Amino acid sequence: MARIQQGNGLLSSESKSFRGTTESVDKLDDNSSESAVNGLDNTEVQTDKYGFIEGAQQYSSNSSAEDVPPEILRQREAKWLDMLNNWDKWMAKRHKKVKVRCQKGIPPSLRGRAWLYLSGGKVKKEQNLGKFQELDSQPGDPRWLDVIEKDLHRQFPFHEMFVARGGHGQQDLFRVLKAYTLHRPEEGYCQAQAPIAAVLLMHMPAEDAFWGLVQICEKYLPGYYSAGLEAIQLDGEILFALLKRASPVAHRHLKKHKIEPILYMTEWFMCAFSRTLPWASVLRVWDMFFCEGVKIIFRVGLVLLRCMLGSQEKLKAYQGQYETMELLRHIEPRYMHETFLVNEVIELQVSERDVEKEHLSQLRRWKETRGELHAKSPPRMHGARAIMSAEPPSRQDLRQNPTIIVESPVAVENDGGRPASADDKKVKKKTKGKGEKEEEAQDEERGQTAAVAELPPVEVTNPYPALAEPEDSPSTLGSQQSLSSGEHDTYL
Template sequence: MAEVNLADYDRYGFKVESQHVSRQQWEKMHATVVNSDKKHLPKWDALFRSNRGELPERSDKIKKLIRKGVPTQFRRKVWLKYSGALDRMDMNPGVYLAMVGRERQQIDRGVHPVNEFVDIIERDLNRTFPDNLYFRADPPIAAPAPPYWPGNAAPDGPISLIASLRRVLVAFSFFNAEIGYCQSLNYIVGLLLLFMSEEEAFWTLVVITENLLPAGMYTKTLSGTITEMKVFKDIVKDKCKPILTKVKEGGIVELDMLTSPWFLTLYINVLPNECVLRLWDTFFYEGSKILYRIALAVLKLIESDVIKLKDAMEVVQYIQTAPKRMTDVDKLMKAAFQRFGSKAVGHLSHHDIDRKRNEASAALNGGSASPSARPSTSSSLSSRS
């Protein structure tokens, strides 16, 4: 294979430069993230020391710490603990391996294809992060293991995560027959695998689809996604109406068509990776309201620029591409949680979202809320604010 310059890749194996982010912009973002890690590391170290090396139960203190940023080396533990994935995994020993083995059982029985999703998964494997060092069929020999991946110790050779991605996705397609597989899940699992083992990524995907997000987000009908976009549109009408009006006036596409990929991929390929990871820190602790807060923050930050545009297609393209250039992680997170000021999202709680979700679901289902309107994980969260 062609030689690669490892200096062109970040610590997660992604290319530093893109058509949206220059090397200089990336270096500035990276320096900010590294400095943030150093700044908050002593508090996290003290937290672990005071709890005998473990993470404590939920509290306002933990929520504030997480909102300020989780040092990269602690992300795996934080995500697993506060998402509920660790508990699910501990309560279901052997289940992941059993799901992995289900494919072989089907093959031995002469069943082909083993289920309706395997061929689709196969097609998506090489489309998942094609420029990432660890998702290439022929990874460069010089590439180290992902820095915070559990298998980092003395790898025997170059690591490709494609086989791991396939196992997790196929196992999940057997485990959750209602969803099976939906495009977007490959990106979510791919990013998880840079931080954790296959089994951990599997159970994290389970809690994302069963607990952290509303039902129906990834089913064939995408009923949950349709409901969420109706909810989001209603919230935008309250908090960011000028953009909604601008898009509607253009007559090319509805705003929900532009923003639904943000929710489905949990912002992968929408925001720069460091922003995605910071967002995920809070998402795994606070649930789906974070997706709304970030979406509103993005719209608030680009609102003045969008309103100035005259051409309808330019409006659409700007909304699609502007988030990819948002390299100021702290600015984005501040906008998401700030309650006052011209760029503020304001108050937006799980209660607000659940109420609107029930209303939207009832409207879409002739007056009665559907199962897709199940509440988010707000009941298990320490705060609904």
Template sequence: MSKSDKLARAGGDCEPKQSQGKDCGTVQTPPPTVSISFAADNNNADSNSLLDDFGSKDDGGEGSGSEFSSRVGDNEGSEISTVPDKYGFLGGQQYKAYPDNKKLDPRSISQLLNREKKWMEMIRQWDLNMQKNYKKVRSRCRKGIPRKIRPLAWHYLCGGQLLMGKPDTGCYAEFLSREGDPKYLADIQKDIDRQFFHEMFLSRETSSTTGGEEDKPPPGKQALVNILKAYSVVNPVVGYCQAQAPIAAFLLMHMPEEHAFWCLFSICDKYLRGYYSPGMEMIQLDGDILFNLLKKVSPHIHKLLTKQQVDPIMYMTEWFLCAFVRTLPWETLLRVWDMFLCEGVKIFFKAALVVIRMSLPCKTYAKLKKEFPTMYETLQALRHPSQQLLEEEIVVEQILNLNLTVEDFQHEHQRQTLKRKKKQQLKQNAASQHKTQGTNNVEPPR
């Protein structure tokens, strides 16, 4: 594993390097923050042409597509509404953990438009900015990417544009044209209707030519099948994992099908490498890393979980495997992903620590033990965190204020990796010794 890969796995900032292109037959993966030439699309592309392919996915159907326009005149929906809200959800926004009616004064409107302009200027010189001004990119991601710009920014941050190559290469179409493993395809079909209550994936009644009512196929359903199938073709060793479906669906809500595929590929093969492999050893390793980081930031919670034998794999698996898509309120999730695609998996560690601390909020071990006397109460709190507590600004602020350094992540990653290697070596030695003893005890033939 390269130095940059080790740093990314440990949660450190991965400084970008100039990446080379690829041919259609071999898919290469960039580091979490990669350097992509803006000229790959069009040397003279302006803001509007760059956003043409992305805007319709993220502006809630509003004409101008700016963050301000998407907040004005929205039908926010209700608990029983069949009208999609500004994010496309039916029946109200996902988890409804944030205000529906944020007010914007003229100064805020001006600031939003100015931020959109700055982001487009930064993307125009993406290669230069990722090489020379990475800290500026990181700072703007931490402040939150404007909604109109977010799909394009995510695509560039994760290296989707580099992986995608030129639009006429046809690589994605080639993956789709292959048959695929029947087992994976069957699993994908089983999971496809278990995703978000979002207009992209739900059938809507329309008037038929005969005057009756019929279901209109949801626009995102086939695209979701395509993305998951294509990934199983590109990476047959991993194939398909159920946790990939919500991530793919989440990406489809923000960008076109092919762009979403390459972003999914980058996330699965670079950011969360090893998470979806048989045995899920990497998720277990990261669970141990998380647990020891918890000891540093909240020793009283660490003590409670240790006493109750609450293993991290019991509560953090869905958080990491599904990239928090099924855990956080929508606006909080978007902000966490803004940082994750820029800084790497260390953001998920920090988000997990924040969720743990907010789910078990007592300040002392004695109070924790009284409030959560058994493993049952503790796991209930961790697996079902209060959505009202996970408000966007609070979570982001706590993530940024956690007293953890890059060195903390690197040290804990190295320590846990070495610990696992020693444990595996002991098992191998014990098995070898047992085999030798068994051979020695066999009576010679008569």
């Protein structure tokens, strides 16, 4: 039976497998969102800044209490535009700075483009021009098409992109998932891929979302969506082993009640917490995940387990297996709050080396008890730098095709536009000449009026004019304050 989860208004299945089989799909309640969704197609509704219909996503209005002031946001946007224009240099020489900026949160207007660059999807797309269009034009494997169709309305049914059955959001989601089954026919379709693809589509066009999905499935979480789910089971054992060090109390409690990791972490990991956390936290976790890799997913899981089960005082009310499982299914909002969660994740000392060391240990144990793995997965890449080092891009692969035109002191010279004026150079020198600590202090100082904040108005080009929203739509309110007009500007 499906249920509506308070975290972000998503439908969550209690079935043990995410594999895209008719049997597992039939276990879901097809009527669960039918009555709530149908009736909204022709009705004017209010959405929050993320595109969710008001009231559908709990915590969305309060989860980001410390919204970044517009002038600070514009500074960050200018910095990100500079990084994207010189991506190879930043990744090679100033990767730590990129990581810090991802931890602070990528500006909403540039999030989709940044994710594509961080994941290596931009390079894949440039190296395989026309590939998505070729896959999109093919009919697809009938054994997957029907299953994908049934899953479309279950992905974020209260988000403005996916609220209408047969709308452009669901159409693009179908195209992306179908294309992946043709790209990897031996893997096919897994239900957990649908929310991943849907999150990507909220921030980028279908072709970019396809290559983002390819990178997640092949580089970040290889083997997660293969038959048998061996990779996710193995990572469950890794999580449990890391928990022994992060929170011995929680580890002992779960072991005492014989609660296997696969019972509570499958949806967390396979959906990268997109069906678990409030939306502001989802986006911040994904910003760090694309930059630093799967260790971020492990850290989030460890933080939640430690917060919920990390002391004897907390365990007094959860003495049995049932009570503990209920707690893990209904995480307290305070532990999922954006600021709290991100700070805890950053501070938790779990590195790629820790994950890989435990991976080898658990792999040996798996072979001793269960034999060889049936699905051979490529080694996973731990974040953007590892992916870029493994497949070095050319400058041509990294060229930008911007939909935002900005005449900023940072971007003008790098884009080969008009020569920078004396004032431009002065501002650039002032910004670039400061030390890292001074720059960060300036970046975070609330209410300070910076020279970059006086940038001229921007021109935003909608690459999907047919999908342009009415002038007074809630999605466009407040867009004059910043390059970012909100998370719901899905195609910037």
